[in-house]
Amino acid sequence: MRVGSSADSIYNLFQPRAKPDSVSTSGLSQAAPSIRNVGGGGSDESIAAAFQARLAQSSFDRNDTNNDGFVDQSEFVENNMKARADGYVPKLEDVQNHWSQIDKNGQGRVSEDEYKSGFSSTLKVSVGHLDKPLR
Secondary structure, eight states, rough: BBBTTTOOOOOGOOOOOTTTBOOOTTSSSSOOOOOGGSSOOOOOHHHHHHHHHHHHHHHHHHHOOOOOOOHHHHHHHHHHHHHHHHHHHOOOOHHHHHHHOOOTTTTTTEEHHHHHHHHHSSSOOOBBOOOOOOO
């Protein structure tokens, strides 16, 4: 499956959801724009960049638990130390190391832009090819 190809695109797995506050005048939720439409280009690099931006935004929203527009170290550590669906619980040292890569200036609190920049430097997204079908 080639990332960005038509019918068998990996992006079919990541359909964007409308945010609860995005309600049209008719009262129905509107879907967020697709990854393919973000940036208007459609090149492999722009699709990967748009996907990276969505991952960073999703992570920021998940970690900003008090909704103040900032993620502080205690929010990040508390949220990332929770057991995952498969039972895995990360080590505190690993979570703190990840935080230090996001909070480059060591203030203990990052804005949305700082978070996205740090997140993007820790998790790279690139265009690739899967040799076997996902079945």
